[in-house]
Amino acid sequence: xxxxxxxxxxxxxxxxxxxxxxxxxxxxxxxxxxxxxxxxxxxxxxxxxxxxxxxxxxxxxxxxxxxxxxxxxxxxxxxxxxxxxxxxxxxxxxxxxxxxxxxxxxxxxxxxxxxxxxxxxxxxxxxxxxxxxxxxxxxxxxxxxxxxxxxxxxxxxxxxxxxxxxxxxxxxxxxxxxxxxxxxxxxxxxxxxxxxxxxxxxx
Numbered sequence: 001x002x003x004x005x006x007x008x009x010x011x012x013x014x015x016x017x018x019x020x021x022x023x024x025x026x027x028x029x030x031x032x033x034x035x036x037x038x039x040x041x042x043x044x045x046x047x048x049x050x051x052x053x054x055x056x057x058x059x060x061x062x063x064x065x066x067x068x069x070x071x072x073x074x075x076x077x078x079x080x081x082x083x084x085x086x087x088x089x090x091x092x093x094x095x096x097x098x099x100x101x102x103x104x105x106x107x108x109x110x111x112x113x114x115x116x117x118x119x120x121x122x123x124x125x126x127x128x129x130x131x132x133x134x135x136x137x138x139x140x141x142x143x144x145x146x147x148x149x150x151x152x153x154x155x156x157x158x159x160x161x162x163x164x165x166x167x168x169x170x171x172x173x174x175x176x177x178x179x180x181x182x183x184x185x186x187x188x189x190x191x192x193x194x195x196x197x198x199x200x201x202x203x
Contacts, residue, residue, distance in 0.1 A: 001089070001112050001113065001114055002087075002112070002113055002114070002115055002120040002121075002123065002124050003110065003111070003112050003113075003124065004110060004111045004113075004123070004124040004125075004126075004127035004128045004131070005108070005109075005110040005128065006108070006109050006110070006128045006131035006132050006135065007106065007107065007108045007109070008106075008107055008132070008135055008136075008139075009099065009104055009105070009106055009107070010104060010105040010106075010107055010138075010139060010142070011102075011104055012104070012105060012142050013098065013103045013104065013105060014073055014096045014097065014098040014099075014105040015073075016105075016142065017073075017096045017105050017107065017138070017142065018070075018073040018096050020138065020141065020142065021075070021094060021096070021138065022045075022046060022068070022070075022073075022075070023045035023046060024039065024045040024046065024050055024052050024065045024068075024075065024077070025037050025038070025039045025045035025050075025052055026045065027052060027054050028054060028055075029141065030134075030137060030138045030141040030142075031056070031134050031137055031138075032133075032134075032137040032140075033056055033057045033137075034054055034055065034056050035054070035055035035056070035058075036054070036055050037052055037053070037054040037055075038052070038053050038054075039051065039052055039053075040052075040053055040062075046065075046068055047065070048065055048066065048067060048068055049064065049065065049066075050064070050065045051063070051064050051065075051080050052065070056084075059084065061079075061084055062079070062080040062081045063077045063078065063079055063080055064077060064078055064079075064080040065077050066078055066091065072095060073095060073096040073097070074093055074094065074095035074096070075093070075094055076091060076092065076093045076094075077091075077092055078090055078091045078092070085113075085115075085123055085126070085127070086115060086116070086119065086123070087113040087114065087115045087123060088113065088114045088115070089112075089113060089114045090111060090112075090113040091111065091112055091113070092109065092110065092111035092112075093108075093109070093110055093111075094107075094108070094109045095107070095108045095109075107135055107138075109131040109134070109135060110131075111127055111131075
């Protein structure tokens with residue numbers, strides 16, 4: 001029996017990665033090139049035995065979820081029907097393990113299968129390359145979905161900087177306008193304590 005294996009380290013914590021890949025029907029969310037994905041027979045994406053029918057680069061592929069473990073953050077699956085490669089008895093596992101240093105994650109993807117002995121190394125290399133590409137796609141998905149400061153938060157930070165800048169200005173001249181009936185307007189200026197000019201509220 002041949003085996004293909006690939007592993008990599010993610011900057012994100014293990015639980016964040018597992019949240020994305022746990023649902024067997026989320027394949028099209030994080031795998032570049034995957035089209036529509038449907039779980040057959042109305043089952044949920046975390047139900048063992050569920051079959052996903054996914055389109056990948058124009059080709060329809062059916063796979064069955066054989067095992068799912070939240071404790072180990074792993075899922076195991078096999079082809080349901082014709083495989084996308086000349087292999088038999090194919091079974092693959094995707095697992096996420098926490099890395100304590102830096103709160104990162106160690107992600108592994110491996111598969112075991114039978115095939116023509118002469119093609120074993122070539123097929124293993126092909127699968128290893130695919131696993132690497134798909135995990136890189138997952139990395140890009142997680143990076144693009146990273147939490148960004150909200151627009152309101154950015155505005156608040158800008159206003160805070162403006163107010164702080166104004167508070168650091170030297171004493172300013174403050175003008176007061178007085179007028180009496182039948183007299184001209186008189187503007188008097190006096191030195192004041194450091195002032196803060198508040199910007200108008202942003203819409």
